[in-house]
Amino acid sequence: PEPPIVILTSNRTREVHDALKRRCLYHWVDYPDFTREMQIVHARAPEATERLSREVVAFVQKLRTEDLFKKPGVAETIDWAKCLLALDVISLSPEVIADTLGAILKYQDDIQKITGSPARKILDEVRAELAAT
Template identity: 85%
Template structure:
């Protein structure tokens, strides 16, 4: 079973999965693995929080189980459901066969044969290759009652199904929670975790990330793209582009055989890097040229 033996080893393993990781993030990630503590990653959308869970799962050869959070998510939806359609078929079959004993039928209906496992229950099950990576994505989209339930589940790494009893993980999963900070997550949940703020990368690191994810892009184009996107983040935009948008935009430019940025190319492809019409409208006309000129000037040697 593969594991990380040091901070540098984890960085190297993540690099093999094309995830460029800062030492600070690698340190908190290594400690999370070493101590068996959940890892809470907070930051702007598109800064690579979800990707690190995928990269850790791939690097360690573990199964990735993802719980995508949303408003209204409750404990039952996150843990299990009963397959009512199959249960009804079993009831009808029993009735057609002459009416089975009610208590016996009830006991038969509420067994694991009719259980639909959702992410939290799946993460408590033994897995080939070791404990899975449980990604609880965008926890800030849920409400406080779900946070309270999650706090209990992550404290003991067990869930209770009334009809079956308590199911405890034989080996605690590797838990990674992410938040885009659309609201504050309760301190009690954060205290259970090791915390790291995932910020936008600096220029050189973002170039490194882009070259890892889009290696076919020429270095000159990669540097222009990153310089332009980083200048965009200083503008008054409704939604600043993340690293994910930098990568998407570079791939679009490659598909169009673009060798260097120009105002015309930017106007044609802006939808790959900005996702709101108001932001796109702001960059029409001379604005895109101004930002491009500033980006290119920042690349010129002093």
């Protein structure tokens, strides 16, 4: 029989042993651009309105530019959209972000860094960018 093909994924938080590295082919997968992430959110959270989806994706993409211990991935974008849907949220607000930031940031230091004024600033920037498009 053929040996299996094994795919390892990593977020680079743990070191991989050199012997394993020598036996691997590497392919870097970056975060998707806005359009692709919107397509993913539409597919995985189709109940979300266009406005909410655009705000969520734009906010998470802007958040990834911040100096965080763990930047949110696409899974967190989807989880956050579903969380907001469960709470009947129509659009983001600083209060909603403060109440749900744990859905996209997994470390307390990151949550504290973004809560309050930084979240409001990011939301304001996101809204200005979305209005311009």
